[in-house]
Amino acid sequence: MDSLGERIRKLREGKELPLRTVATYLGIDQAILSKIERGQRRATREHVVKLAMFFSLKESDLLVTWLSDKLAYEVRDEDLALEAMKVAEEKVKYQTRKNNG
Amino acid sequence: MDSLGERIRKLREGKELPLRTVATYLGIDQAILSKIERGQRRATREHVVKLAMFFSLKESDLLVTWLSDKLAYEVRDEDLALEAMKVAEEKVKYQTRKNNG
DNA sequence: CTTATCTTTGACAATATTTGTCAAAATAAA
């Protein structure tokens, strides 16, 4: 259950690449990538798409990691986080039905 | 499975109160309350707390509605919304374990 | 120990998003 940051740090270190290399590919300063990897900043969707390219991952795979990070972040230090999450899941199911069939 | 806006509109209309009355209680312009009720703007936590007071609801009850709205909003029009939501739920469970026991 | 490379930190700027006011237009009720 890794965060996006943990995942890409592992991938990057697995290839023994410096932050600079990946950051340049993303078109951002290495300082930001450093922060993203350690969870101090959040990636944008564009970053995620490019990271999937860079590391040859399925885009949807990395997007789910990124989105779930965002959701968990949204209810960080909320007592009612889990309860809200469950209700939200139902709301999303309903939204989906509404958009499709 | 009402949104916060739907809930408070029903409550307000149930008491036959104009937007003005509730908006003044919240300390905001009625235009905003109108938008919140119709889901065009989002309430702040402060609004929610005051609304719970105003309508004599359990604060946590309304907070769950508000939080779940925020979560659902965060993944609006995302194909991977539901999948991300499920992963996020696990992440939240883990966070909780980390903070408590 | 010194130098070179890599990573982290923090101050700051630019941009985007959110939250609000206000006034006018639209709607509904008297």
Place this chain on the structure above:
DNA sequence: TTTATTTTGACAAATATTGTCAAAGATAAG
């Protein structure tokens, strides 16, 4: 018609996000 209520949209203020940059802190190599 009037009067009260609600909705809309343009705009401003406040806040949050995303980024650069330069310096400080680690790590590794010579």
